Amino acid sequence: MIKTTARKDLFLFLAFSAAVLAMPWWLAPLGAGYPDLLQRFAIYGIFAIGFNLLFGLTGYLSFGHAAFLGVGSYTAVWSFKLLSMNVLPAIALSVLTAGVFALVIGYLCLRRSGIYFSILTLAFAQMAYSLAYSVLTPITNGETGLKVERQDPRILDHMFGSAGSGIPTPELFGIHMAGYTGFYFCAVLLIIGFYISMRITRSPFGLMLKAVKSNQNRLKYTGVNTRPYALAAFVISGLFAGLAGALLAVTDPLAGAERMQWTASGEVVLMTILGGAGTLLGPVIGTVIIKYLENIFSSFSAQTLHGFFGFLPDGLENVVVSIVGLFVGSGWNLTLGLVFMVLVIFLPGGVIEGISRLTALVTRRRPQGPGASKTGTAPNAAPAPSHPPGGPSPAIVPATGVAGATAD
Numbered sequence: 001m002i003k004t005t006a007r008k009d010l011f012l013f014l015a016f017s018a019a020v021l022a023m024p025w026w027l028a029p030l031g032a033g034y035p036d037l038l039q040r041f042a043i044y045g046i047f048a049i050g051f052n053l054l055f056g057l058t059g060y061l062s063f064g065h066a067a068f069l070g071v072g073s074y075t076a077v078w079s080f081k082l083l084s085m086n087v088l089p090a091i092a093l094s095v096l097t098a099g100v101f102a103l104v105i106g107y108l109c110l111r112r113s114g115i116y117f118s119i120l121t122l123a124f125a126q127m128a129y130s131l132a133y134s135v136l137t138p139i140t141n142g143e144t145g146l147k148v149e150r151q152d153p154r155i156l157d158h159m160f161g162s163a164g165s166g167i168p169t170p171e172l173f174g175i176h177m178a179g180y181t182g183f184y185f186c187a188v189l190l191i192i193g194f195y196i197s198m199r200i201t202r203s204p205f206g207l208m209l210k211a212v213k214s215n216q217n218r219l220k221y222t223g224v225n226t227r228p229y230a231l232a233a234f235v236i237s238g239l240f241a242g243l244a245g246a247l248l249a250v251t252d253p254l255a256g257a258e259r260m261q262w263t264a265s266g267e268v269v270l271m272t273i274l275g276g277a278g279t280l281l282g283p284v285i286g287t288v289i290i291k292y293l294e295n296i297f298s299s300f301s302a303q304t305l306h307g308f309f310g311f312l313p314d315g316l317e318n319v320v321v322s323i324v325g326l327f328v329g330s331g332w333n334l335t336l337g338l339v340f341m342v343l344v345i346f347l348p349g350g351v352i353e354g355i356s357r358l359t360a361l362v363t364r365r366r367p368q369g370p371g372a373s374k375t376g377t378a379p380n381a382a383p384a385p386s387h388p389p390g391g392p393s394p395a396i397v398p399a400t401g402v403a404g405a406t407a408d
Contacts, residue, residue, distance in 0.1 A: 075097045091250070
């Protein structure tokens with residue numbers, strides 16, 4: 001059984017890696033093969049994988065994970081400004097800083113559970129957003145946002161003579177993180193994050209997290225303290241969020257307070273539930289769906305709609321464009337809401353549940369072999385022994401599996 005699970009996990013990991021690395025090819029026919037969108041698929045996929053480790057495994061619903069995303073972005077930009085444009089120090093510092101923030105916030109919020117935990121995380125996220133937007137403007141640059149400038153000190157770059165005279169851009173030992181290079185860098189980190197998530201899920205620690213979600217009170221009655229496990233899951237999830245925030249700054253060296261807003265936290269919740277909470281592939285699938293819909297529907301304008309419905313009579317065309325226009329452009333979130341509502345009503349387990357249902361349906365309809373029986377018995381099985389009418393009945397062997405044994 002263990003070997004079978006290990007083989008399935010290895011196949012899943014290899015298939016996932018191949019699909020991620022081949023995104024520029026198989027997403028090109030769908031109009032999603034350009035680097036900027038692919039980078040967002042990978043970055044927010046990391047964000048959703050980390051969130052799923054908390055919500056999908058333990059059942060703790062956090063509405064404040066965007067705070068760690070923003071902390072990671074601000075830390076990465078400050079690393080670019082003070083130390084070096086090399087992405088490795090920025091990523092390391094971002095993950096570490098987000099982990100410290102997650103430890104403090106998680107320690108305070110995990111004193112409560114259920115809706116009270118969710119409200120506490122939302123409150124902390126909004127506090128972080130307000131601090132970044134107005135109070136800590138010397139650090140965050142307020143509503144303008146923090147960005148890299150030529151006159152920044154960049155101590156390590158000047159020390160090793162790698163500071164150029166042009167516009168500074170993030171790089172990895174001379175390789176600039178732009179275009180498809182930036183995507184593949186994010187894709188490799190996404191694959192690593194997926195592998196870590198898989199190992200955590202299959203480990204005894206992951207089983208304990210699932211037990212916390214299943215029945216936390218029963219664990220407490222048996223003497224198990226569940227708070228350290230929930231706090232560890234919260235911190236690990238915060239580390240993933242900090243990594244995603246750092247990668248946002250790597251691909252676009254700018255950090256703004258909008259990344260810490262409650263809508264960003266709600267978006268990762270939608271990604272996880274849409275794909276399938278508690279599954280390995282679900283968060284990534286939900287990320288791709290939401291970011292793809294955002295890219296497609298938000299690009300539609302009134303002029304585009306008039307061109308699309310130009311075959312209709314003028315009066316009807318204006319009515320149709322005015323109605324459809326509510327669901328595209330700046331109102332594309334209405335389309336996302338409808339898709340999310342339909343999936344939650346008919347597929348509570350997300351897209352992964354839909355795939356499982358289709359697989360089960362195809363398996364049931366698969367024709368049986370020529371020697372198979374509808375009742376599931378072997379074609380050459382010997383008939384059951386019979387006895388003449390009125391004769392003695394055959395001895396019935398009890399269900400103990402031992403001949404001649406008697407039932408208790």
